[in-house]
Structures are given as C-alpha cells and as structure tokens.
Amino acid sequence: MPIEVSHLTHTYSEGSALRTVALDDVSFRIEDGEFVGIIGHTGSGKSTLVQHLNGLLKPSSGQVFIDGEDLNGEHVNRRALRQRIGLVFQYPEYQLFEETVAKDIAFGPKNQGLTADEIRERQDDDKAQRFQPAQQHPEGNVGQP
Numbered sequence: 001m002p003i004e005v006s007h008l009t010h011t012y013s014e015g016s017a018l019r020t021v022a023l024d025d026v027s028f029r030i031e032d033g034e035f036v037g038i039i040g041h042t043g044s045g046k047s048t049l050v051q052h053l054n055g056l057l058k059p060s061s062g063q064v065f066i067d068g069e070d071l072n073g074e075h076v077n078r079r080a081l082r083q084r085i086g087l088v089f090q091y092p093e094y095q096l097f098e099e100t101v102a103k104d105i106a107f108g109p110k111n112q113g114l115t116a117d118e119i120r121e122r123q124d125d126d127k128a129q130r131f132q133p134a135q136q137h138p139e140g141n142v143g144q145p
C-alpha cells in the first residue's frame with residue numbers, strides 16, 4: 001500500500017494573525033514494505049504531516065494518495081480507506097480508557113460497525129489472549145491504566 005504525498009501544504013489559522021505554515025510543498029513517496037522515520041525538531045511539522053496520512057487534517061493544498069487513491073478526493077470512501085491506515089498517537093498509554101483489555105480492543109471495532117461475533121473474534125486474538133488473566137485478577141483490573 002504505497003503512500004504518496006504530493007506538494008502538500010498545510011496552513012493553520014489562515015487569515016488570522018496566528019497564521020502558521022506548518023507544511024510547505026512537501027512531496028515524497030513511501031513504497032510497499034518500506035520503513036521510514038521522520039526526524040525534525042519540535043514544531044517542524046512531523047505531527048501535522050502524519051495527521052494528513054489518514055485524513056485527520058485536510059490539506060490547504062496538495063494531495064495524499066494511499067494505494068493510488070486521493071485521500072481527499074471527492075468520491076473516495078474515506079472511512080474504508082482510514083480503516084487500512086493505523087495511527088498510533090503519542091503517549092498511547094494515556095489512550096487506554098476502558099476497564100479491561102478486551103473492552104479496549106472492542107472500542108474501535110464497535111465504532112467501525114463490526115458485529116458482536118467479529119468483535120469477539122478480535123478480542124480472542126492470540127495477542128489479546130495473553131493479557132486476559134489481568135481481568136480475572138482477584139484484586140480487580142490490575143491491567144487498568
């Protein structure tokens with residue numbers, strides 16, 4: 001699933017005194033199977049860029065193509081495309097909010113409209129299973145954040 005960014009520009013607070021050009025004509029292409037690190041000092045635009053890769057932000061100009069599809073194209077199924085792009089935010093440990101690992105795992109799929117059976121399948125996934133004992137701990141949810 002190649003990712004291509006073409007002449008991407010993002011300006012925050014356009015038209016106000018706080019106007020900030022966070023990305024200015026950025027272009028690159030990431031091929032299938034490539035691992036890419038983005039390095040830059042604080043405020044250089046890393047977070048802004050990454051939020052464009054699954055359409056959390058709309059470009060001021062330029063395009064983002066995921067597997068050849070323009071993420072902001074008029075007829076694109078953004079919801080379907082987004083489900084193929086994983087994004088882990090900074091401080092993921094603060095983003096665990098359910099009482100159990102299983103409930104936390106179920107939150108995303110529930111919002112995606114998966115059936116109860118499909119959700120259970122994901123909860124029963126091998127990796128999730130490894131954390132299950134925490135739910136049964138006599139002192140309660142020791143795995144709770």
Ligand SMILES: Nc1ncnc2c1ncn2[C@@H]1O[C@H](COP(=O)(O)OP(=O)(O)O)[C@@H](O)[C@H]1O
Pocket residue numbers: 012013020021022040041042043044045046047048049
């Ligand atoms: N929500 C926002 N509103 C206004 N300006 C922002 C916002 N987010 C980031 N910026 C500005 O955009 C620039 C890039 O920030 P950011 O993408 O967060 O950089 P990095 O992740 O590399 O630290 C900075 O000048 C920052 O102050």
Ligand SMILES: [Mg+2]
Pocket residue numbers: 046047048
């Ligand atoms: Mg950042």
